Amino acid sequence: MxxxxxRTLLGLHALLALYSLCSICGKLAAGFEFMSPGFILCYGSMILVLGLYAIGWQQVIKRMPLTSAYANKAVTIVWGIVWGVLLFHEAVTPAKLMGAAVVLAGVVLFSIADGEEG
Incomplete structure (x- = not known):
């Protein structure tokens, strides 16, 4: 059990990492002229990612409580920081790290409380 x-949590977090790529596609699309091939490619990628996410999300919520799945969605903030650093060379400030730590602490505390009830 x-x-x-x-495995379900690991799959959920892999799915959330995938979902966070939608923002990356949107940011990349902003660098292209409207309806240019690059713009269309970025938004096409976003639609593909959202489609895969929707299918995966349905599988996750079959296997775990909806409240737990939604609480874990907050982790996409951490992925945003990771992608910002790796792909756009954005700075990681102490405030961002502290915010990410608060988010992760909230997810962990919710998971612990959810485990005690189940």
Missing amino acids: AATRG
Whole structure:
């Protein structure tokens, strides 16, 4: 049972990393002229990612409580910081790190509380 929950959480977080790529596609599209091939490619990629995410999300919520799945969505903020650093060379400030830590602490505390009830 714990292994199944662990695999579901791992899958959820991989799915959330994928979902966070939608913002990357949007930011990249902003660098292209409207309806140019690059713009269309970026937005086409965004639609593909959202489609894959929708299918994966349905699988996740079949296997875990909706409240737990939604609480974990906050982790996309951390992915935003990671992608910003890796792809756009954005600075990681102490305030961003502290904000990410607060978000992660909230997710962990919610997961612990959710585990005690289930």
